[in-house]
Amino acid sequence: MQSESIPILTAGGVRGTWxxxxxxxxxxWLLTLRAEDGREWTSEADDLFSAFQEIRRHTDAEGIKLCVNGARRDAHPSGMSRDMGGGTMLYVLPSRRGPRMLLSIFKRPTRRNMIYIFDPAPCESAVPVEEQIRYFTDWVGSDD
Known part of the structure; x- marks a missing residue:
């Protein structure tokens, strides 16, 4: 099992590393998140992104932000990333939206638009799971 440290921000504004x-x-895929105080959340899913979203539902309820790319509003894996890589690599969704743009970024990945799920991200960019899902659904459904 591979472990790494990730930055967090509690509801009270305290920063930490879990x-x-x-x-x-x-x-x-099995994913476990351990807090500095010993609390632990575990999830199992078809890919790490889904397992991470399930854990985030619990931390979201406590007002805890997991300050990593996998919690960004504008980050989401492609189907191929989920199938072939377990959802560890995500795409940064450009501000231009719609199915044609989706096909464009998913067919031609670059280092600029792909990010690792557990790399640190600004805490301000971390959003609750439901907001991330809503953003992706709107992004895909828009034909702007």
């Missing part, structure tokens, strides 16, 4: 551990092969 540990996320992920299975090295899947599916199913």
């Amino acid at each position: 540990t996320v551990s992920a299975s090295e092969e899947g599916p199913p």
Whole structure:
């Protein structure tokens, strides 16, 4: 199992570092988040992005922000990323939206628009799971 430290921000504004551990092969993918105070959340899913979203639902309810790319409003894996890489690499969704743009970025990935799920991100960019899902759904559905 691979472990790494991730930055967090509590509801009270306290910054910290927690540990996320992920299975090295899947599916199913097993993900565990450990807080500095010993609390632990575990999830198992078809890919790490889904497992991470499930854990975030619990931390969201406590007002805790996990300040990593996987919690960004504008980050989402492609189907191929989920199937072939377990959802560890995400795309940064450009401000231009719609199905044609979606096909464009998912077919031609670059280092500029792909990011690792657990790399640090500004806490201001971390949003609750439901907001992230709503943004992606709106982004895909728009034909601007």
